Amino acid sequence: SAVISQKPSRDICQRGTSLTIQCQVDSQVTMMFWYRQQPGQSLTLIATANQGSEATYESGFVIDKFPISRPNLTFSTLTVSNMSPEDSSIYLCSVGLAGGLQETQYFGPGTRLLVL
């Protein structure tokens, strides 16, 4: 596995503002992902963070709302822009690594966001 850290671990923000979440991995990884987990729900993939190119967004998520950077193989950021209370959620980054015989994902500790 890998050691994955996220900053901030939690934040309370006012609507209309933006928050940038950082994800740092202790080794170089090809695949990095950003997820959202809303209260009582499972994880929903926001986008795949591609190193050296634009992120690949899932249906329902757009770059203007969730811009992502991936400057190198150990770091990525997700920005939640123009926040509203509906953006209150846990945001998790993950990295793709081998898990036994199959490639799977390992998660950072998450960033708990509350938008007032």
Next chain:
Amino acid sequence: RKEVEQDPGPFNVPEGATVAFNCTYSNSASQSFFWYRQDCRKEPKLLMSVYSSGNEDGRFTAQLNRASQYISLLIRDSKLSDSATYLCVVNAGYSTLTFGKGTMLLVSP
């Protein structure tokens, strides 16, 4: 039909009991399968991969039935520390994972 379906529970069992969870998936092209564990207010952690031949890791046994498109997890001799939400996860390719909503397990003394 949801892509990955699980009984949300909660399953309430006493210590030492055996408990089983099932999960069904809709995409027949799914290639790999996993069980993750998520403790309250924590990130999901990989519990075990699920192989076609079935696999065991200590008290945990995972089975895959491709024909019926379901995955199971069996926990023997439940411990208090097994209390958590168990997420069924399917990879349909391109390294993207689809998560079920999870099954909550509560093990009581």
